[in-house]
Amino acid sequence: xxxxxxxxxxxxxxxxxxxxxxxxxxxxxxxxxxxxxxxxxxxxxxxxxxxxxxxxxxxxxxxxxxxxxxxxxxxxxxxxxxxxxxxxxxxxxxxxxxxxxxxxxxxxxxxxxxxxxxxxxxxxxxxxxxxxxxxxxxxxxxxxxxxxxxxxxxxxxxxxxxxxxxxxxxxxxxxxxxxxxxxxxxxxxxxxxxxxxxxxxxxxxxxxxxxxxxxxxxxxxxxxxxxxxxxxxxxxxxxxxxxxxxxxxxxxxxxxxxxxxxxxxxxxxxxxxxxxxxxxxxxxxxxxxxxx
Ligand code: CCH
Numbered sequence: 404x405x406x407x408x409x410x411x412x413x414x415x416x417x418x419x420x421x422x423x424x425x426x427x428x429x430x431x432x433x434x435x436x437x438x439x440x441x442x443x444x445x446x447x448x449x450x451x452x453x454x455x456x457x458x459x460x461x462x463x464x465x466x467x468x469x470x471x472x473x474x475x476x477x478x479x480x481x482x483x484x485x486x487x488x489x490x491x492x493x494x495x496x497x498x499x500x501x502x503x504x505x506x507x508x509x510x511x512x513x514x515x516x517x518x519x520x521x522x523x524x525x526x527x528x529x530x531x532x533x534x535x536x537x538x539x540x541x542x543x544x545x546x547x548x549x550x551x552x553x554x555x556x557x558x559x560x561x562x563x564x565x566x567x568x569x570x571x572x573x574x575x576x577x578x579x580x581x582x583x584x585x586x587x588x589x590x591x592x593x594x595x596x597x598x599x600x601x602x603x604x605x606x607x608x609x610x611x612x613x614x615x616x617x618x619x620x621x622x623x624x625x626x627x628x629x630x631x632x633x634x635x636x637x638x639x640x641x642x643x644x645x646x647x648x649x650x651x652x653x654x655x656x657x658x659x660x661x662x663x664x665x666x667x668x669x670x671x672x673x674x675x676x677x678x679x680x681x682x683x684x685x686x687x688x689x690x691x692x693x694x695x
Pocket of ligand 1: 451580
């Protein structure tokens with residue numbers, strides 16, 4: 404039987420769903436083992452890597468997107484938006500070495516799926532088919548959102564990828580996870596009290612807390628009036644200021660299941676932007692979470 408191991412020796416084989424589930428399990432196991440990072444999990448930064456690899460997509464020119472994994476190379480690796488993502492790339496490197504047959508671009512998006520699922524989020528269907536490209540496929544700086552801006556900027560950036568208002572709000576709930584780092588983005592702090600668990604708390608906090616400008620020397624951000632330990636970016640706050648965005652914030656705050664479903668669908672779309680699949684949409688796979 405041909406297995407992942409034969410790929411290691413340079414043999415040609417066609418990986419099956421089981422081979423990808425093994426990679427999934429390896430990522431999940433390593434997330435669990437390396438629990439001394441940040442808030443106790445690499446999950447959030449891995450999801451951010453998958454998003455920044457994918458979110459460079461431009462539907463007008465068909466350039467960018469997760470295909471290519473060009474964030475391996477400078478200057479894309481050192482674009483300001485990608486500061487700190489080297490932690491996620493380095494985390495995944497030994498897994499790539501163990502499974503040389505998988506492309507970086509498939510690995511990074513599969514890791515995004517794994518991070519969401521292992522942090523108790525929705526099951527996110529995924530299919531392989533991304534190919535790595537060289538530095539010449541790199542995208543210019545400025546394709547990812549700028550946190551200091553507001554609704555019109557969000558629309559410009561996400562409409563360029565092919566998303567609508569509802570999907571913009573659905574994706575933004577990822578900020579239930581992780582935190583801002585002063586040595587990366589310049590911003591500081593987490594959005595929620597449980598930054599390693601996928602919940603709709605981001606939407607609930609946006610609506611239920613009172614948010615004030617944080618008084619500090621850093622970039623303009625909001626802090627919650629009560630505990631002063633949580634944060635919102637100007638782009639996060641735009642989702643409650645803008646009427647069309649706000650109706651979705653309200654829907655997701657009310658019902659976690661509704662958000663899980665729409666978040667899942669938007670992530671599937673995000674991770675597939677610009678990928679020249681030879682398989683069909685109904686050939687996506689779902690991977691079993693390790694806690695299931
Ligand atoms: Fe985000 N995000 N994000 N974000 N993001 C940051 C961190 C995370 C914006 C800005 C920032 C999405 C959308 C936006 C995650 C997932 C998603 C940080 C802090 C900034 C700034 C980085 C640091 O300092 O380390 C802006 C602007 C937008 C506009 O829409 C979307 C969409 C997703 C995923 C679907 C995750 C996860 C993090 C936490 C990373 C970590 O290291 O903890």
